Amino acid sequence: MSVVPAGAQTALSMLCVSPDITVALSSRTITPQQVQCYSFPSGTAAKSFAGIPAGVNVTGYFPRSATQTLLTIDTTAALPTNGTGGTVTVTPHDVASYNPFTGFFFSSLYFAGASNSIPDGTRIDALGIDTAGDLLLSFDVTIAVPKSGGGTITVQPADLVSFNGGVYSLVFNSAAAGIPDGTNLDGATMLVNTDLLLTFDVIGSIAGIDFTPTDVLEFDTGANSWALSFSGASSDGWPDGSLFQGVWAAPLTPTPTPTATATATSKATATRTATRTATATHTATKTATATRTPTSTATATRTLTATASRTPTATATASVTRTATATATATTSTATATPTATATSATPTASATPTKTATATATSATTTPTATGTTATATATLNATATPTATATSATATATPTATPTPVSVTLKIKPASLKFGTVTVGSHKGPKSVTVTNPKSSKKKPGLTVLMQGFSGGSNPYSVTNGCNGPLAPGAKCKIEVTFTPTASGAKDGILMIIDNAEHEPQSVKLTGKGK
DSSP, rough: BOOOOOOOOEEEEEEEESSSSEOOSSOOOOOOSSEEEEEESSSSEEOOOTTTOOOOOOEEEEETTTTTTEEHHHHHHHHEEETTTTTTEEOOOBBEEEEETTTOOSSSSSSSGGGOOOOOOEEEEEEOOTTTEEEEEESOOOEEETTTTTEEEEEEOOEEEEEEEEEEEEEEEEHTTTTTTTEEEEEEEEEETTTTEEESSSOOETTTTEEEEEEEEEEEEETTEEEEEEEEEHHOOOOTTTTTTEEEEEEEOOOOOOOOOOOOEEEEOOOEEOOEEEEEEOOOOOOOEEEEEEEEEEEEEEEEEEEEESEEEEEEEEEEEEOOOOEEEOEEEEEEEOOOEEOBBBOOOOOEEEOOOOOOOOOOOOOOOOOOOOOOOOOOOOOOOOOOOBBBBBOOOOOOOOOOOOOOOOOOOEEEOOOEEEEEOTTOOOOEEEEEOOHHHHHOOOOEEEEEOBOOOSSOOOOOEEEOOEEEEOOTTTEEEEEOOOOOOOOOOOOSEEEEEETTTEEEEEEEEEOOO
């Protein structure tokens, strides 16, 4: 199904919430022992936890790592730690650890309320982890707890505190934020930009934003501003009378596209003028006419060298053609030739200011006239002088670079993006089908990869996963995750395979589709 994209202030790739009652949504029916997850812009999955007895509801959810999910529950229960009868007792003011691979709880509590100044009869409402790795908690009643720096702090039901080393610090002050008395903070998670995603148990309005208990609000802790991040009613038909308890989200991390532009323009213009004077002197006993057409060619070569991060070379060549005409009579004649050479402009492009060296060379011109006449002797002396003058204009280079974003450490390749199992008879299976995870060769880091969650629809999980990616994955290496589909009931059984790792853009997800008949 398609859901409304979250992220009025911060775009999300995934959002998970737990209900307080059984609700019939547009996507599926979900119980308070499950967590409903949304993958944006489309896709839903339900998460269940083995070993939770009937009547015990999940009130808080946080995937702490690939093998540890933090949970809170609404009543005291003995939860299984192994397959041989071992249990751990969890109260509503404790935080338990659950291993999604084994389907069992850890034998020790992640947070024991009784030994950390939480009074009996208090229930943990909101559960999260802040950017420093400290536990985030809210409570259903007003309590006093040890404060960081000494003394105590009074925590209201709509406040959020962090826990570190047996003491607490106020993270969200509901009164200062404008939350009215009598409101409970039921769900909270902190994003990497320190914004808070919050859910409350009342219908209300804040900063001009109307909200219900099935809406997720985003609170910008720096700007002290509010935005509606997710609307349950419009996204998946969450009904009136229900509310969000546990809240967890993964922000969307876009891939930066670096852009660099450098423009350099350099123009050099060379102008040379060569002047040549030829003089011919004749002596004849009889009148004789001699016609001379001397031709000389001068070649000027100009080399322009630009040095920068790239080295362009521009060459300008000027060709000079001179024609000297002398007419010999009994008297002395003078012939004058004035050649003109022009060098074309050269325009190199470089990323910095080029340095140019211009060299002009003109060859000497020699003319040998020939005079023909009856018994006439003609002697011509022709002196050619070429004086070239080269003028190069200054070169100007203009570079306009844009900033290059810092490269990401590694982006994993996940293929395929979806697994389709088709229609399978109930009780039989299809698969396994493989998902390949690749760490590019260019990576300098070795992210540890593990599968955290496989989502599904229906009353039991029809997908089983063989975790082939549990541990470091070297640059250039691949690993495979194999998924088998075993429907236990008829109908569509769509789900999401979640991959949690320490690379960029995590978590990754693979859509699973199958149908039982």
